[in-house]
Amino acid sequence: MMSSGLDGLFAFLTGSIHSDEGAQCRLQYDVRRGYDRQERMRSRFSLLINMAVLAGTLFSPLTADAVRIKDIGVIEGVRENQLIGYGLVVGLDSTGDRVIGGQFTIQAMMSMLNKMGVNLVIDPIQLLTRNIASVMVTAKLPPFSKPGMTLDAVVSSMANAKSLQGGTLLLTPLKAANQQVFAVAQGSVSIGGFLGGTGGAGGATVAKNHQAAGVVPGGAIIEKELLVNIDSWETVSVLLRQPDFTTAIRTAEAIEGAFGKGSASAVNAGYVKATIPSAFQGRVVEYIASIEGLDVAVDAVAKVVVNERTGTVVLGEHVRISTCAISHGNLTISVKNTLNVSQPSAPLIGSAAGQTTVTPDVQTEIKEQESRLIVVDETVTLGEVVRALNAVGVTPRDLVAILSALRASGSLQANLEII
Numbered sequence: 001m002m003s004s005g006l007d008g009l010f011a012f013l014t015g016s017i018h019s020d021e022g023a024q025c026r027l028q029y030d031v032r033r034g035y036d037r038q039e040r041m042r043s044r045f046s047l048l049i050n051m052a053v054l055a056g057t058l059f060s061p062l063t064a065d066a067v068r069i070k071d072i073g074v075i076e077g078v079r080e081n082q083l084i085g086y087g088l089v090v091g092l093d094s095t096g097d098r099v100i101g102g103q104f105t106i107q108a109m110m111s112m113l114n115k116m117g118v119n120l121v122i123d124p125i126q127l128l129t130r131n132i133a134s135v136m137v138t139a140k141l142p143p144f145s146k147p148g149m150t151l152d153a154v155v156s157s158m159a160n161a162k163s164l165q166g167g168t169l170l171l172t173p174l175k176a177a178n179q180q181v182f183a184v185a186q187g188s189v190s191i192g193g194f195l196g197g198t199g200g201a202g203g204a205t206v207a208k209n210h211q212a213a214g215v216v217p218g219g220a221i222i223e224k225e226l227l228v229n230i231d232s233w234e235t236v237s238v239l240l241r242q243p244d245f246t247t248a249i250r251t252a253e254a255i256e257g258a259f260g261k262g263s264a265s266a267v268n269a270g271y272v273k274a275t276i277p278s279a280f281q282g283r284v285v286e287y288i289a290s291i292e293g294l295d296v297a298v299d300a301v302a303k304v305v306v307n308e309r310t311g312t313v314v315l316g317e318h319v320r321i322s323t324c325a326i327s328h329g330n331l332t333i334s335v336k337n338t339l340n341v342s343q344p345s346a347p348l349i350g351s352a353a354g355q356t357t358v359t360p361d362v363q364t365e366i367k368e369q370e371s372r373l374i375v376v377d378e379t380v381t382l383g384e385v386v387r388a389l390n391a392v393g394v395t396p397r398d399l400v401a402i403l404s405a406l407r408a409s410g411s412l413q414a415n416l417e418i419i
Contacts, residue, residue: 069238069251070292073272076237081141081226083183087172088112089133089155095162095195095211096133102159105134112170133161137172137185139220143228151220153185156213163195163211174220182226187219230284236274236291243270246299254294302414304403311396313403316414319385323378324411326402 088108089096097105106127110120120127136158139151155169167189174183193209240247248266255264255274264274280287302318338361377388389399406412 066295066297068292069254069294069296072242072247072296072298073238073240073251075288075292076239077228077230078143080143081176081182083139083141083174083176083220085137085172085174085185086158087135087137087155087185088170089135089161089164089167089189090131090170091166091168092131092133092161092164093166094130095165096130096167097159097161098130100160102134102161105132105159108134133164133167134158135164135169137169137174137220139174139183139185141176141182141222141226143226145222146225147222149222150218151183151222152218153187153216153220154213155189155216161212163207164189164191164214165193165195165211167214169216169219180224182224183220183222185216185220187216189214189216230288231282233284234276236276236284236288238272238274238291240270240272242298242300243268244299244301245269247296248272250296250299254296255291258290258294304412304414304416306400306403306416306418308397308400308418311400313396313399315385318414320413321378321385321388321406322411322413324406324409326406 086108088105096102109127109132113120134157135155138154138156141151153169153172153174155164157164169186169189171184171186173181174185175181191209191211191214193207193211195207195211238251240251245266245268248269248271251272252264252266252274255272256262259274259277262275263277264272266272274291276284276287300316300318302320303316304319305314306312340359340361342357342359389402394402400418403412403416404418407414407416
């Protein structure tokens with residue numbers, strides 16, 4: 001009885017163990033199937049995402065001409081301010097202002113020395129040593145500048161200084177249009193070139209780049225802040241650099257598409273006004289940054305710009321030419337003068353000799369370039385316009401005359417601007 005009971009208990013435990021192992025195996029199999037199913041779902045989802053991105057890339061409208069608002073306009077009230085001041089550059093190697101034409105340099109130097117406690121009792125003309133030069137100092141004060149920040153100062157000679165090489169700009173106050181001092185400039189002048197040689201009798205000089213102007217990198221220190229309180233703004237205005245009604249409307253539509261209908265409006269061709277949403281109250285900087293990052297398809301009038309002095313011709317994208325016929329030729333007149341010497345032979349009878357004479361031989365030659373009449377079909381792209389004008393076979397300077405004639409005949413569908 002006892003052995004049979006033990007055998008039964010052993011059989012029960014063995015069966016339980018086998019059943020637990022089978023359940024564990026089935027559990028591992030189910031988990032593995034679940035992992036495989038998730039991996040397949042992830043793969044399918046990734047494939048769908050990639051297909052969606054590809055479809056969006058292929059079938060989305062082309063925005064090749066779209067540019068950011070910050071590249072076509074500026075925010076009203078956020079701009080640079082011009083600063084200007086009069087200063088003296090010292091330390092020149094006898095290349096400064098001369099006596100004739102540099103009288104105000106002497107006066108400025110005497111005034112400076114008197115303020116430093118040096119009272120001069122000599123003839124002012126004796127002070128001009130050619131080691132000093134009068135200069136105008138200019139700089140641009142960027143918006144939101146703080147005292148202590150530095151600016152680049154541009155130094156330009158006012159009188160007849162030969163070179164500012166090696167000079168040092170003395171302390172110069174820089175004022176705005178309201179005559180308030182916003183910065184002071186001082187430091188070594190860099191001209192980006194050199195002046196070498198002795199000059200004078202038998203000497204030669206070698207100059208590289210312009211010698212009468214230079215820059216003091218970081219030489220101007222801001223002393224006064226120009227306040228711009230943008231936190232109190234309720235509206236933001238965008239000023240377009242190239243006013244255009246279509247571009248202004250598109251700019252307003254881009255802002256409305258990002259911040260809701262009625263949030264922006266085009267006041268005129270160069271002015272777009274946007275109302276700051278309540279969600280951005282107190283966060284005007286974030287709102288302006290969001291506006292500047294919006295893309296706008298820029299439109300512009302068709303224009304051809306011509307520089308007759310250099311023969312430069314620039315055509316805009318929308319320039320078109322109507323069907324017309326073009327013929328262009330050059331006329332060249334060449335005059336050649338040849339002097340012929342006539343020496344007659346001595347006579348057979350008598351002692352009278354012939355007289356030597358010089359006779360001019362003038363030859364005039366007229367050459368007219370053979371030109372043909374070329375029919376130019378109506379163009380629809382800028383590339384076709386270029387190919388049509390190249391087919392005429394003219395130089396850029398001749399192209400100026402052709403474009404003017406096309407404009408006069410009404411075949412050039414663009415504004416012609418001559419600079």
